[in-house]
Amino acid sequence: MTIQENLEKLHCEIPDIVKIVAVSKTMPVELIQQAYEAGHRLFGENKAQEMSQKQLLLPGDIHWHFIGHLQTNKVKYIAPFVEMIQSVDSLKLLQEIDRQALKHERVINCLFQFHIATEETKFGLDLAEAENILDCADYRMLKNIRIAGVMGMASLTEDYNLVRSEFQYLKSIFLKLKDKYFADDLQFCEISMGMTGDFHIALEEGSTIVRIGYGIFGKLRS
Numbered sequence: 001m002t003i004q005e006n007l008e009k010l011h012c013e014i015p016d017i018v019k020i021v022a023v024s025k026t027m028p029v030e031l032i033q034q035a036y037e038a039g040h041r042l043f044g045e046n047k048a049q050e051m052s053q054k055q056l057l058l059p060g061d062i063h064w065h066f067i068g069h070l071q072t073n074k075v076k077y078i079a080p081f082v083e084m085i086q087s088v089d090s091l092k093l094l095q096e097i098d099r100q101a102l103k104h105e106r107v108i109n110c111l112f113q114f115h116i117a118t119e120e121t122k123f124g125l126d127l128a129e130a131e132n133i134l135d136c137a138d139y140r141m142l143k144n145i146r147i148a149g150v151m152g153m154a155s156l157t158e159d160y161n162l163v164r165s166e167f168q169y170l171k172s173i174f175l176k177l178k179d180k181y182f183a184d185d186l187q188f189c190e191i192s193m194g195m196t197g198d199f200h201i202a203l204e205e206g207s208t209i210v211r212i213g214y215g216i217f218g219k220l221r222s
């Protein structure tokens with residue numbers, strides 16, 4: 001299947017109100033261009049320098065989401081253009097995003113990434129850590145970031161009951177934070193969950209953003 005066919009199939013399976021981030025990490029710009037020509041405008045990368053290099057080579061109306069672990073010293077590479085950083089996991093990182101966004105007179109949308117999988121290797125906050133950030137006076141001073149919701153990755157497993165319960169857990173975190181900190185904030189609305197292998201379950205559990213790599217670009221042959 002071509003990239004265009006993959007995208008068409010996904011649009012049949014995914015409701016229009018759900019955003020599809022085409023995860024183009026490790027993919028050459030030629031393939032991103034193909035997806036662009038098929039009408040796709042939202043892409044996700046997980047390395048800051050790779051993302052900024054690709055952004056320079058590709059059309060300016062692409063929306064870029066950062067979805068990987070981000071070191072504070074790399075924020076500067078993506079701050080001029082990134083639309084959303086989905087992988088915020090500390091106050092220190094949030095402060096640096098705010099500092100760099102201010103430099104470019106922008107507001108950068110952020111999601112808190114939560115650790116919802118049973119695997120230990122996945123990055124992310126737990127609920128108490130997120131609440132500590134949101135309760136902090138230093139957080140309330142930040143004017144150039146906007147917390148727009150939550151993100152999480154489920155366990156890589158065939159056990160779909162486990163995957164479903166992890167997505168339900170992320171949704172429950174979203175609702176708790178919404179209730180406690182963002183009740184009047186319409187812009188706190190995103191639940192980024194679901195990848196090629198598990199997005200159907202994620203949609204059933206309330207996902208608003210899915211992140212699809214393999215299902216659009218296929219396996220990279222190297």
Ligand SMILES: *Cc1c(COP(=O)(O)O)cnc(C)c1O
Pocket residue numbers: 023025046067068153195196197211212213214215
């Ligand atoms: C790679 C990646 C994806 C996409 O995974 P696929 O299985 O290729 O769809 C989604 N989210 C994150 C955070 C990723 O790193």
